[in-house]
Amino acid sequence: MGGLPKKAQQLVELREKKSGVLALDSGALLFKEERIPPDQGQRLTTTAQGIVSAYNKMSFAAVGIARQDLAAGLPFLLALQQKADFPWLSANLASRTSGKPYFKPHTLLTMAEMNLAVIGLTGNQGANDLLTEKDNAVILSWEEVLPKEISLLKGRADMLILLSSFPAAVNKKIADRHPEIHLILQSGNASGNLPPEMINNTLITQVEQQGKAVGILEIHWNAQTKKWGDPSADNLLLDKRNELDRLGWQIGRYRKNGDPKVVFKNQPDVLTAYEALLTQRQRLDQEIARLLAEQNARNASRAQFSSFSYRFEAMRKELPDNPAVHTIVETTTNEVNRLGKLAAKARAATPLAQSQGVFPENHVGSSACQSCHVPQFKKWLNTRHASAYATLKRKGQQFNTKCLPCHVTGAFGQSEEIVLSLAADLRQVGCETCHGPSKQHAARPQSAKPNRPTKDTCLRCHTADQDDNFIFPEALARLRCGNP
Amino acid sequence: MTKSSFLLLVLLILLTEAFASEAAEKKKDGGDPPAGLHELTFFFSNDVWGETEPCG
Numbered sequence: 001m002g003g004l005p006k007k008a009q010q011l012v013e014l015r016e017k018k019s020g021v022l023a024l025d026s027g028a029l030l031f032k033e034e035r036i037p038p039d040q041g042q043r044l045t046t047t048a049q050g051i052v053s054a055y056n057k058m059s060f061a062a063v064g065i066a067r068q069d070l071a072a073g074l075p076f077l078l079a080l081q082q083k084a085d086f087p088w089l090s091a092n093l094a095s096r097t098s099g100k101p102y103f104k105p106h107t108l109l110t111m112a113e114m115n116l117a118v119i120g121l122t123g124n125q126g127a128n129d130l131l132t133e134k135d136n137a138v139i140l141s142w143e144e145v146l147p148k149e150i151s152l153l154k155g156r157a158d159m160l161i162l163l164s165s166f167p168a169a170v171n172k173k174i175a176d177r178h179p180e181i182h183l184i185l186q187s188g189n190a191s192g193n194l195p196p197e198m199i200n201n202t203l204i205t206q207v208e209q210q211g212k213a214v215g216i217l218e219i220h221w222n223a224q225t226k227k228w229g230d231p232s233a234d235n236l237l238l239d240k241r242n243e244l245d246r247l248g249w250q251i252g253r254y255r256k257n258g259d260p261k262v263v264f265k266n267q268p269d270v271l272t273a274y275e276a277l278l279t280q281r282q283r284l285d286q287e288i289a290r291l292l293a294e295q296n297a298r299n300a301s302r303a304q305f306s307s308f309s310y311r312f313e314a315m316r317k318e319l320p321d322n323p324a325v326h327t328i329v330e331t332t333t334n335e336v337n338r339l340g341k342l343a344a345k346a347r348a349a350t351p352l353a354q355s356q357g358v359f360p361e362n363h364v365g366s367s368a369c370q371s372c373h374v375p376q377f378k379k380w381l382n383t384r385h386a387s388a389y390a391t392l393k394r395k396g397q398q399f400n401t402k403c404l405p406c407h408v409t410g411a412f413g414q415s416e417e418i419v420l421s422l423a424a425d426l427r428q429v430g431c432e433t434c435h436g437p438s439k440q441h442a443a444r445p446q447s448a449k450p451n452r453p454t455k456d457t458c459l460r461c462h463t464a465d466q467d468d469n470f471i472f473p474e475a476l477a478r479l480r481c482g483n484p
Numbered sequence: 485m486t487k488s489s490f491l492l493l494v495l496l497i498l499l500t501e502a503f504a505s506e507a508a509e510k511k512k513d514g515g516d517p518p519a520g521l522h523e524l525t526f527f528f529s530n531d532v533w534g535e536t537e538p539c540g
Contacts, residue, residue, distance in 0.1 A: 023527045032533035112524040187530035209531035220521040329536045
């Protein structure tokens, strides 16, 4: 989950501390997929508009266009561009007939008494039919457009930045061929944050997907030499510091309910894992002290080269929200919920939404489990799983199909139509969420056994950004049904 | 110098110092960059995928 209000607050706080802060996004801002399911168009485009308002509020300097940003169609993005205070950049999304780009190919900015040029490139990998005949558009290769852009900007910028949604391997090739580009911020499928990597004289970096983190890259730039110094030694220190931060966060999770030695005294596995983290932290502390001493010794002759430091900030739950962006997000989610409510109403008359609602394939509902598993059912009634839908309802988001799958049973992978029409008996995180569809088990209890929940079952919803206190063995011990 | 112009002068000095320490405070976090170097911070993101905030 994105946590835009948290991201905005991080940016505000950074700007309070530092002058010369530039906010950039390299693309895939609006949509996850290259195609929008027809029944989710309104919800997703409403959210996209909300995101643009939030980015306006955050004063983003430029945003790159990735293929996913075209999911609602080129006309939608062209219209949305009119509502953005920042330029959408793509040098290679061009008219099929004239070859002219549909969006600004680059933008020039002045910051920290420097002229900066930012170029946008849209990745052209993937299906050919993303753009329709009617769009009269084509995504050109980077080889066709980039040399021209670079030569156009020659002598006009102290630093050249590329926002690229080409795959990492292509960006490395670009860096290799064009050392005039000093920084590539890329978008694409990264399962984690990618620390800056130096190729030739170009830094390439990226944050993990789904808005889970932001990257902060602080540089000291020599506009005369325009050369990066050797970052490997300093980077090692930063990597170790980032590792230490992560460890501190993990250790904090074990300590949230008091001294782990007391809390987990009956769970030796959990305690062993906790103690291993403590040992690891001690080792890291020593290593960081050594690297720091080495760094101090190196600091004498660095003015002729440029240097950088970086960090990635995870959008953790406890980070503060920015009130203005929070309001934008709240307005957007309320609108999304209103649209869902209208859709649910419209469907009420269809055969799918009968009075008892829909049971997706092989689902039977928690009430069926109750008849044989009385103590287990009673225990479940006292968990937050049993009131997950009520929580959503209390927030007025019970028609928000983005939120619903984690607050009901059997909604993953289902169409919006089914998600909005689920039977009342599935409108909670019920037995089948953990144990899988159990219609067969209800019919033949002895021969068809339900699943045992695995960590992956829980991680569909208890992701780090949704629930950064989630520890699987601890959750399992707390929620375990016991012998059926 | 009249009493009021003296007070005005004192006020101006105090205000100048207040602004100077505010600017110093702003610099404190990153420290001064080495001579000839420009200090710049990139705040960057990608692949937000239309996500806004957690649900509940």
